[in-house]
Amino acid sequence: MADRKMDDNVAQFCAVTGASTKDARSFLQKYKRADVAIDAYYNNPAEFATSSRHSHTAAPSTSKLTTLFSRYKDPNADEITIDGTIKLCEDLEVNPEDVVLLAVAFELKSKRMGEWNKQGWVEGWKSLGCDSIAAMKAILPQLRNRLATDPAYFQKVYKHTFDFARAEGQRSLAIDTAQDFWKLLIPHGLAGGAVSHTKDISEDGDVSMEHEEGWQPDYLEWWFEFLNEKGGKGVSKDTWGMFLDFVRTINATFTNYDMEAAWPSTIDDFVKYAKARLGSPA
Structure with a gap:
């Protein structure tokens, strides 16, 4: 079982980084988790210096x-x-x-x-x-x-995008600006698996995949329609950040949503809106 997991992690590592299988195994043996190993590779790709892509390449000028x-x-x-x-x-x-x-x-x-x-x-x-x-x-x-396949990397880029896209001097994102960037990021992450539906994260950081459908592509348009109907001045940093967690964890019928958890009120209201569109009990 352990060998199969290593093989899966090696395949993921190579697909994301383009590194050799030998490099992948070296990084994974040292860092254990695929996401941590991939981050380490991008931070210092020459650490093990065996891949042809790096071993004969001079340092950038x-x-x-x-x-x-x-x-x-x-x-x-x-x-x-x-x-x-x-x-x-x-x-x-x-x-x-x-x-x-x-x-x-x-x-x-x-x-x-x-x-x-x-x-x-x-x-x-x-x-x-x-x-x-x-x-x-x-x-x-x-x-x-x-960006499409690495959940940890996607989250870093997603988090940076809020500050990157925000107008100078503003604390929130304009609703139309937030929607433009959600349109770019969320479908890309869903298509590649970086925003795959997750059940929970264990203490050692392993993600458990749930055998049920999660966020559906149409729901992004529902979210936009809800925000436009609701109005408001913009999207806060808290709502921007937690929306990604919401997309990753919600199931297709929104029945696993906990109204008592510390979600932004905007997401609470959206769940009620989405359940009404699905014809589900509030």
């Missing part, structure tokens, strides 16, 4: 990254701003609305949409092993796949 930063930087500022971001997306051959850019924003510690500072740019791309447009283009599919 700060000077090359600085030159690239200057190519896209606003001539009147010390940052890459919207115009530079659009040019960067063109060179990377990626749609500016591609969900992978939320992972890039997390990696480069971007504080606001369309803005990248030099320190985050250099340190972020170096940590990803990139110092050229070709390398950056090559890493995007891996980031997109990791």
Whole structure:
């Protein structure tokens, strides 16, 4: 049984990172849990230095990254701003609305949409092993796949997105802005398994999968319709963060929802709304 679990974890590790089976086993033997091992790999991919992707590759060049930063930087500022971001997306051959850019924003510690500072740019791309447009283009599919399949990584990007998307000086997200980012993130995580329905998490961090249906794709539109009908000034950080937990844990009929638990009142009200649409008892 243990060997089968290791094989499953190795397969997951390789699918997310693109690493060799040998590297996967080395990281998993040291870090035990797949999500922790994957994080360790991305933080220090050369730790075991056996994969062909890393073993013969020189360290990314700060000077090359600085030159690239200057190519896209606003001539009147010390940052890459919207115009530079659009040019960067063109060179990377990626749609500016591609969900992978939320992972890039997390990696480069971007504080606001369309803005990248030099320190985050250099340190972020170096940590990803990139110092050229070709390398950056090559890493995007891996980031997109990791965001889809790795629950821990998805949660980090999701959490960062709230601050990234929030207007400067505002404590909450505008409802339409929150919906735009939910549309990008939630379907992507559901499709890849990063937002898979979970029953509970044990003390050692293992996730137990429940043999029942969870959140359905149509429910995201229900959530948007509910928020638009309800009105309000915006989506709080608490509601944004706990909505992900809600999507991961709720079953398809909302019958496992605990009204006495510490959910935001907005989610309490949505459950009543959703049950009414399903014709279920409140």
